[in-house]
Amino acid sequence: MSFITRGFGGRRRSVSPPGRVPPGQYVTDDFPVLSAGPTPAVSLEEWLFTIIDTRGDETTWTWEEFDALPTETATVDIHCVTKWSKLDTTWEGVSLDTLLDGIDTTPAQHVMAHSYGGYTTNIPLGDLTGGRAWVAHIYEGQPLSPAHGGPARLLVPHLYFWKSAKWVRGLTLFEADRPGFWESYGYHNYGDPWREQRYSGD
């Protein structure tokens, strides 16, 4: 049992509506910036997003092409494995359903998302479809800042937020699963906040 420190309360943690927030999380009004490395500097002129299927065939969008795609607005709660949750965040982006439309994804079951700067994270293909994931470039009505993953990041709010890869540059489809950055360093392979799947072994 740890030694309680008189007079210390920690950062103000809001009380959240019951059932709204996954176990072990607290609500914050901030939007903390977490990074495993330096913020990459990516110009829109050089930005590309590429989906590579299991045969190695590539589909690529330049920023202009990406920007011309239909977008959706999503208001979602986000949950970081470091225990903060932020409610009702609004994003605008291109649905993965739109991006994957026309791509033969068979026989892939798994996806590795790749980011500028080298970050990776793995997600089951089924978790990116059905309206559950976007490549988002607008946050709270403004272009997504580099600190928060701009020009564009993956947004997969039903999983812990490390899966929502900042500075995303593409997806590679695989038949077999393999762990990405945090998954290989001790975090859970899937990362469902509602089952509190933080660490491998949970």
Add this chain to the structure above:
Amino acid sequence: MEGTAVQRRLTWLIAEVVDLIEETSRVRSLVLEVTGWEGHKPGQHIDIRLTAPDGYQAQRSYSIATPSDGERITITVELVDDGEVSPYLVEEVRRGDRFEVRGPIGGYFVWEPGEGSPLQLIGGGSGIVPLMAMIRARAAVGTDEPVRLLLSARSTEDLIYRSELGALAIDADGLEVVATLTRSQPPDWSGPSRRVDREMLDETAFPAAGRPMCFVCGPTGFVETVATALVDLGHEPERIKTERFGPTGG
């Protein structure tokens, strides 16, 4: 290797606050008595761990500001706007309060009297703290190796340990202090008034030819600018030791 000695280093000890010193309007020193403390070297730091009633814990690192003195150690904490731990340490903590500490930590950014001379110390803001432990150790032991301290602060009101440094410098035992005030200066200020740069180091630091041992401490940007400038001036990288503080305390 003695089992108990290793155990003690790895576990959290309890520190009791025995004195509080208001250094500036935003900076406070906490004098702690730590049962089981086995001593430390100038430049080392402690980790502190605070636990809220609901079990929430926060940990931060703070450099020790004083040389080894039995079970007594002093840390100097700067209030960080919107901080989580520094408001507690600077504004809430009272004499008699206790919290967990671990240490001493660090074997690289350390200096003891008699080592590496001349000694060039460069501190930005609260980066002065571990350098002060070095200066105080030298004053306590009475060695006289030449030491130059270059400090950067926003204003004279923000200069931590201002009067003590003034008194030590006047003692003329080989300690020279130069301060640069980057935001506001008193009307009679004749010192520098800009951020530390290569030119200021060229003018005020020991020349590279003398192979001083350099210790640079402060925010990351400050440390990297200064370290790069020192290398540009010809100082050997192996004779430049750096410690970067984050905005949430070092």
Add this chain to the structure above:
Amino acid sequence: MSDTHLDGNSVGGLLLEVFGREMTAAQGRCGACGAVNVFAALVVYRDAPGDVLRCPSCGSVVMVMVSLPGGVRVSFGSLSWMEIREG
């Protein structure tokens, strides 16, 4: 260029806990670029779900430390050797 990084001094306590001794003065070689540095000189990202220690010369991930319930997982990336000296 992000200013959110620190150096190996900032994880000195965690390194002490993991290795059972002071490690900031220990040296390590980055297998990705060959640079040898003391742990104190590593570029450390702490604002993350773990502590990421990168080579100051090439940026590759040398080590990652993740605090798990009841322990710490240390992963070695590009670290090809480390050397600890007495004294």
